[in-house]
Amino acid sequence: MPVNPVIAGIGSPPELHDALLAAQYLADDDLSTAAYLALALGKPLLLEGLPGVGKTEAAKALASVLGRRLIRLQCYEGIDAGAALYEWNYPRQMLAIRQAGDDYVNIYKDEFLIARPMLDALQAGGNALLLIDEIDRSDHEFEAFLLEFLSDFQISIPERGTVRADQRPVVVLTSNRTRELHEALRRRCVYHWIEYPDAQREASIVMMRASSVARDTADKVVAAVSRLRAEPLAKPPGVAETVEWAEAATLLNIQGADWPDAFKRAIGVALKDQEDLSFIASRIDQIITGAAA
Numbered sequence: 001m002p003v004n005p006v007i008a009g010i011g012s013p014p015e016l017h018d019a020l021l022a023a024q025y026l027a028d029d030d031l032s033t034a035a036y037l038a039l040a041l042g043k044p045l046l047l048e049g050l051p052g053v054g055k056t057e058a059a060k061a062l063a064s065v066l067g068r069r070l071i072r073l074q075c076y077e078g079i080d081a082g083a084a085l086y087e088w089n090y091p092r093q094m095l096a097i098r099q100a101g102d103d104y105v106n107i108y109k110d111e112f113l114i115a116r117p118m119l120d121a122l123q124a125g126g127n128a129l130l131l132i133d134e135i136d137r138s139d140h141e142f143e144a145f146l147l148e149f150l151s152d153f154q155i156s157i158p159e160r161g162t163v164r165a166d167q168r169p170v171v172v173l174t175s176n177r178t179r180e181l182h183e184a185l186r187r188r189c190v191y192h193w194i195e196y197p198d199a200q201r202e203a204s205i206v207m208m209r210a211s212s213v214a215r216d217t218a219d220k221v222v223a224a225v226s227r228l229r230a231e232p233l234a235k236p237p238g239v240a241e242t243v244e245w246a247e248a249a250t251l252l253n254i255q256g257a258d259w260p261d262a263f264k265r266a267i268g269v270a271l272k273d274q275e276d277l278s279f280i281a282s283r284i285d286q287i288i289t290g291a292a293a
């Protein structure tokens with residue numbers, strides 16, 4: 001099977017793992033394999049997982065590894081094709097018409113066209129990685145439109161004709177799984193569910209991202225975070241919160257606070273929801289130290 005030129009230089013999942021690591025992203029074997037296959041097969045990569053497990057960051061690291069420009073389409077409730085594809089700059093068109101007086105003016109020139117992420121990615125083609133972030137926030141209609149885009153990699157601008165990608169952009173989609181995505185969309189992609197990292201990997205991520213933190217502190221914070229994630233919280237801490245909690249506790253420790261007090265005082269970095277904080281307030285010491293009640 002011919003190798004997709006997209007991954008020239010990356011010969012296997014372990015090689016992709018190492019390249020991602022050089023871009024400050026520590027992937028596990030399953031993620032390295034899924035991402036490698038998506039690239040090798042020329043398919044979109046669909047990453048699902050809870051908030052904060054590293055989906056968006058994985059896409060950024062991939063873009064960096066491939067030397068591609070990251071073009072991000074952040075989805076939200078009510079997003080429509082206009083916001084995703086292109087819009088005409090209506091005020092500027094009006095102004096041009098007024099300034100032209102009786103002369104003819106072409107108001108469908110490039111200068112009046114505002115490329116939104118999907119058109120931008122088509123035009124950038126082989127130089128782009130298109131990140132379609134948090135698709136679960138959009139509605140079913142937008143998802144159907146995405147599916148069409150991912151089948152053809154072309155869009156039609158009625159006033160201009162069809163825009164096609166010379167080479168396809170690499171596409172990564174993410175979902176926090178607040179709702180189920182359409183079967184047809186999932187079928188088109190290589191799928192991977194990202195879990196929270198295991199303790200060892202999360203401690204390594206902390207050490208990599210926060211150079212001031214001692215290994216012992218990283219291990220302790222990772223254990224505490226894992227106990228927090230086992231609680232029925234509204235907003236369980238993601239990996240970024242683990243890193244920041246370790247940094248914050250380290251800072252307080254340098255200023256004289258001891259463990260576990262430094263962790264306790266910095267809890268607002270890990271938990272950012274008043275109800276979650278009051279829910280665990282009476283057991284905070286146990287959660288931090290792991291000591292039995």
Ligand SMILES: Nc1ncnc2c1ncn2[C@@H]1O[C@H](COP(=O)(O)OP(=O)(O)O)[C@@H](O)[C@H]1O
Pocket residue numbers: 024025026027049050051052053054055056057058205209238239240243
């Ligand atoms: N595997 C990883 N390697 C390095 N850093 C990670 C990893 N996973 C998560 N992170 C850190 O956690 C932060 C949050 O991840 P993010 O990609 O924003 O989560 P998500 O998009 O899944 O909500 C990132 O900015 C990064 O600092």
Ligand SMILES: [Mg+2]
Pocket residue numbers: 052055056057133174
């Ligand atoms: Mg994200």
